[in-house]
Amino acid sequence: MAGIIETPLDNKTTLKVPGLHDLPINVLLSHDQFATGVNDWYGHILTAKELAILDLINTITDRPDWHRAIFDQQVTAQWREDAVASSSLINDKTWDWCLQELQDKALQFDRDGRLVVFNTSSGVCKSDAVISSDLKSQLSNFVDLLSHEAIGQKPASAVVNLVDPSLFPLVYGRTKILGGGQSCGMDENSWSSRSKDKECLLVSERPQLAKEGSSWTWDSGPYIWSSKFQWLPCEVEFTGPPGSTDVRISSYINNLHPTNREMYSAIEVVISGSIKQWNEILVRNKWRKAINLFYGNCVSWPRAPIRIRTYGVEWKAQFPEWAKKLPDKEDEGKLSAEEYEAMCAQVEAYLQEPESRDKVYWDQVRTQRIPEDWKARWGLLRTALTKYGCTFVFEHSDPGTAYSYEDWKAGRTGKSIVGPAHFDYVCSPDYELSKSFEANPWLTPYEWMYKPREEDPDDHQFYTLALQDEFRDQGLQTVVQIHSIELDPETPSFPGEEWHTEGNANERIVANAIYALDSENMSEPQISFRQRCRLGGPYLGLRPNRR
Incomplete structure (x- = not known):
């Protein structure tokens, strides 16, 4: 596939990167790239109970000295009581799983000073030990200087962008680049005279987009790519002995003048500390060969296995035997007056029975309000089927049903509670079985019991990363952004930013590091996270029209 780049993307050879030198901006990179959050990363679809587990673990690990208290039986007994009372999804079996996982995380936290939460396909690595108090003080002083320089700015919101990658980015048709691939260094001779350099080339007016059929990210569409601009990263080199995460910024941070050398040094320490955390959460892409109706493509290789693997649920409801004899509305005229009145009485009594709060949606069995004039509008059978759906x-x-916690830790997680539907059956359902469901619509919710199952997926394969080793010679590219939230009597509150991914797809950002430097006279700030999932799919026990 000609569009896939098989050579390293660096500045040591003639510059050949997406968007430049006739290379489309949305070309697929080589198969072993890291997954980005914008266009080529999908996580597992998680059950509501696993989401509750993740939320509970994150909540507890935010508490002071949690890593010691989690081994105190008196404390954990109270935490268990609070958790069960706060959520109907937390029961004894779920709490036991959480407790085991929290105790393992506490041991890791004691060793490394960091822990990973929300760890399913990817994760969030958090730590209070990466930034020392001296570095925090140093960074605070630098930010104060930047804020002083920004006096006079009055943004529409409370956010003041002190180092903004969207200010003076690479603009197609206007920005000049070093076509030979040289790095623009930190000394004044490297950047002050570059505008007159004979090797400076003007970026093309509009970058190319790969056409469908070539190696492009076809599932994303062009809307996530910018044909006008993209952010400029700084080059980061590894220094120190092998295995060290010490780094040096070797090209300027966009919109932070290279003469601010002390500030650059402080940012280098922040990047160095972030690398160990990125090693914990970065997700590799894995090439999947074409199967059945699917093209070959890159899929994400999750860092942690799913805790509760199921492709459906076992619904519980019983359609009355007498209701199976109810005629369709068009056939009700064939009943005698006595038969019709007797059936109406049965349906009316059925309508008085308790209902569930769960919502279901099958072809003829669904949750909806039954009209008062149901006899005239719907008839007997449809009314009974609708009540059945209610x-x-x-x-x-529960976790621990298909495999134990120890199995999960070892990656033995292929077994499912309700297995995946067979691909051939989903694409071409059995004719006789389909006719049977049409004749007996009350069986539709139990279709999963009758249709053939696909084999369970393979067990999970763990892997580790060490950016400091893998990119020792090549280095990294990072984008630095610093902003301040300034509140005053005119702007006394800040509602927060809308959820977003950083940058466009052009930047191919594979990980973020966020450090909240200081907070004074404010309520506790929060960060929300999302992960992209492929909803529906042929292997799930719920078709897309089932809610």
């Missing part, structure tokens, strides 16, 4: 309940699958 009685469905299911129990959330």
Whole structure:
């Protein structure tokens, strides 16, 4: 596939990167690239109970001295009581799983001073030990200087951008680049005279977009790419002995003057500390060969296995035997007056039975309001089927059902509670079985019991990363952004930013590091996280039209 780049993307040879020198900006990179959050990363679809587990673990690990208290039986007994009372999704079995995982995380936290939460396909690595008090003080002084220089700015919101990558980015058709691939260094001779350099080339007016059929990110579409601009990263070189994460910024940070050498040094320490955390959460892409109707493509290789693997739920409801004999509305005229009145009485009594809060949606069995004039509008059978849909309940699958916590830690997680549907059946359902469901619509919710199952997926394969070794010679590229939230009587509150991913797809950002430097006279700030999932899919026990 000609569009895929097989050579390293660096500044040591003639510059050949997406968007420059006739190379489309949305070309697929080589198969072993890291997944980005914008266009080529999909996580597992998680059950509501696993989401509750992740939320509970994150909440507890935010508490002071949690890594010691988690081994105190008296404390954990109170935490268990609070958790069960706060969520119907937390029961004894779920708490036992959380406790084991929290105790393992506490041991890791004691060793490394960091821990990973929300760890399913990717994760969030958090730590209070990466930035020393001296470095924090140093960074605070530098930010104060930048804020002083920004006096006079009055943004529409409370956010003051002190180092903004969107200010003076690479603009197609206007920005000049070093076509030979040289790095623009930190000394004055490297950057002050570059505008007259004979090797400076003007970037093309509009970058190319790869056409469908070539090696492009076809599932994303062009809307996530910018044909006008993209951020400029700084080059980061590894220094120190092998295995060290010490780094040196070797090209200027966009919109932070290279003469601010002390500030650059402080940012280098922040990047160095972030590398160990990136090693914990970066996700590799893995090439998947074409199968059935799917093209070959890159898929994300999760860092942690799913805790509760199921492709459906076991619904619980019983359609009355007498209701199976109810005729369709067009056939009700064939009943005698006595038969019709008797059936109406049965349906009316059925309508008085308790209902569930769970919502279901199958072809003829769905949760909806039954009209008062149901006899004239819907008839007997449709009314009974709708009431049937209002009685469905299911129990959330517990962790430890298909495999134990120890199995999960070892990656033995291929076994499912409810297995995946067979691909051939989903694409071409069995004719006789389909006709049977049409004749007996009350069986539709139990279709998963009748249709053939696909084999369970393979067990999980763990892997580790060490950017400081893998990119020792090549180095990294990072984008630095510094902003301040300034509140005053005119702007007394800040509602926060809308959820977003950093940059466009052009930048191919594979990880972020966020450090909240200081907070004074404010409520506790929060960060929300999302992960992209492929909803539906042929292997799930719920078709896309089922909610």
